[in-house]
Amino acid sequence: MSKLLIIGCGGVASVAIHKCCQNSEVFTDICIASRTVSKCDALKEKLEGTTKTRITTAQIDAEDEAALVALIREYQPDAVLNVALPYQDLAIMNACLEAGVHYIDTANYEAEDTQDPAFREVYEKRCRELGFTAYFDYSWQWNYQEKFQKAGLTALLGSGFDPGVTSVFTAYALKHYFDEIHTIDILDCNGGDHGYPFATNFNPEINLREVSAPGSYWENGKWVEVPAMSIHREYDFQQVGKKDMYLLHHEEIESLAKNIPGVKRIRFFMTFGQSYLTHMNCLQNVGMLSTEPVEFQGQSIVPIQFLKALLPDPASLGPRTVGKTNIGCIFTGIKDGKEKTLSIYNVCDHQECYKEVGSQAISYTTGVPAMIGAMLVATGVWQKPGVFNLEEFDPDPFMDALNRWGLPWHVEENPVLVD
Ligand code: NDP
Numbered sequence: 264m265s266k267l268l269i270i271g272c273g274g275v276a277s278v279a280i281h282k283c284c285q286n287s288e289v290f291t292d293i294c295i296a297s298r299t300v301s302k303c304d305a306l307k308e309k310l311e312g313t314t315k316t317r318i319t320t321a322q323i324d325a326e327d328e329a330a331l332v333a334l335i336r337e338y339q340p341d342a343v344l345n346v347a348l349p350y351q352d353l354a355i356m357n358a359c360l361e362a363g364v365h366y367i368d369t370a371n372y373e374a375e376d377t378q379d380p381a382f383r384e385v386y387e388k389r390c391r392e393l394g395f396t397a398y399f400d401y402s403w404q405w406n407y408q409e410k411f412q413k414a415g416l417t418a419l420l421g422s423g424f425d426p427g428v429t430s431v432f433t434a435y436a437l438k439h440y441f442d443e444i445h446t447i448d449i450l451d452c453n454g455g456d457h458g459y460p461f462a463t464n465f466n467p468e469i470n471l472r473e474v475s476a477p478g479s480y481w482e483n484g485k486w487v488e489v490p491a492m493s494i495h496r497e498y499d500f501q502q503v504g505k506k507d508m509y510l511l512h513h514e515e516i517e518s519l520a521k522n523i524p525g526v527k528r529i530r531f532f533m534t535f536g537q538s539y540l541t542h543m544n545c546l547q548n549v550g551m552l553s554t555e556p557v558e559f560q561g562q563s564i565v566p567i568q569f570l571k572a573l574l575p576d577p578a579s580l581g582p583r584t585v586g587k588t589n590i591g592c593i594f595t596g597i598k599d600g601k602e603k604t605l606s607i608y609n610v611c612d613h614q615e616c617y618k619e620v621g622s623q624a625i626s627y628t629t630g631v632p633a634m635i636g637a638m639l640v641a642t643g644v645w646q647k648p649g650v651f652n653l654e655e656f657d658p659d660p661f662m663d664a665l666n667r668w669g670l671p672w673h674v675e676e677n678p679v680l681v682d
Contacts, residue, residue, distance in 0.1 A: 272302040335364055371400065374386075407650050425449060431662060433519055444523055444525070477491050511533050522652060581623045588611045
């Protein structure tokens with residue numbers, strides 16, 4: 264019996280909304296609010312008649328905090344699910360605080376204008392102090408801890424797959440299989456093929472900014488940064504096969520390093536084909552991945568935003584993508600005084616996702632946990648005042664919900680380790 268306000272109506276949102284509508288016992292009412300209201304109306308039209316969930320829509324610019332507060336006050340949801348872009352995280356958190364509702368998102372804050380002097384000052388200090396240079400980090404949102412605590416509200420950060428499910432897998436491994444976890448390797452494999460020479464599986468701007476940034480990992484209490492794509496391994500993934508994967512900086516490394524006591528090393532690897540890497544290097548070399556505006560024929564253009572306009576819309580990849588994803592974690596550590604290794608992973612089939620909700624598996628594997636996080640917060644199962652990452656809650660209800668809502672997981676003892 265919950266009412267959810269969902270901000271954004273892109274690839275991930277569409278899956279989360281489909282899943283809320285399948286879960287109408289919990290989500291009796293949802294409001295889809297986004298910048299382009301016609302997309303919200305089209306989805307409402309598609310879903311109405313297939314669900315008991317009552318759907319309304321609204322136009323909102325999530326950066327307009329006053330308008331957002333007014334919308335929240337008018338709709339009176341139990342929680343707000345932010346599946347717009349990381350640029351809007353802080354504005355939506357501010358509005359939730361002011362209007363007194365819980366907050367859930369899937370990606371940590373990133374500044375849209377990375378040249379903004381106020382952002383630059385904090386960013387450069389963090390680069391010097393922590394030693395990683397990605398444009399996104401948790402400090403902005405962790406700074407809201409006291410405000411959410413005082414307001415008696417929950418902010419759940421990163422309820423997608425990675426971060427999100429990988430954080431829950433870690434908490435589950437620690438609760439049921441280990442006394443201490445020493446190393447975590449997060450492996451994100453997309454064995455899908457969409458047939459285009461180059462496309463990204465989720466928002467191109469966010470995706471390319473993440474992938475073209477230097478890689479980094481956590482080891483013995485500090486960050487180690489390496490040039491982009493400079494650490495390469497091959498891994499044989501269950502149900503997918505052998506793939507090349509590369510070490511990336513990724514946001515859950517930061518929260519797991521803080522929240523998993525005694526962890527010595529955390530790395531994140533993602534698979535990429537040679538064609539993707541060749542295209543990305545070329546685009547980077549010619550400046551197309553830049554976030555700095557350039558003047559072109561009297562107009563100011565941000566190269567990466569222009570590139571986004573040229574690339575296929577990730578939402579259009581669904582019907583064309585075949586193959587599977589395999590995303591999970593490999594843990595090493597100690598149980599009852601003995602060394603132990605374990606992996607927990609999910610395999611998801613692009614075409615199965617498309618048949619069920621009209622989206623490919625990348626949107627699916629993010630949208631399902633977004634719905635689950637919203638469900639656990641809205642129903643009070645995962646509520647405590649403050650700002651939290653998923654590994655800070657009891658993993659069991661989330662793990663049960665993954666099995667029920669389309670992302671079943673496997674536990675494997677003694678997996679092949681990554682050297
Ligand atoms: P899309 O670009 O497909 O969708 C973004 C949506 O947000 C669009 O509907 C867009 O509106 C809307 N939006 C953008 N700006 C505003 C604004 N100012 N006000 C209101 N609405 C706005 O992105 P994805 O669905 O691919 O990604 C959504 C989120 O999921 C991102 O934050 C991404 O980083 C995260 N993600 C997380 C993953 C995880 O595993 N944790 C994995 C993949 C993605 P419009 O239609 O007008 O453009």
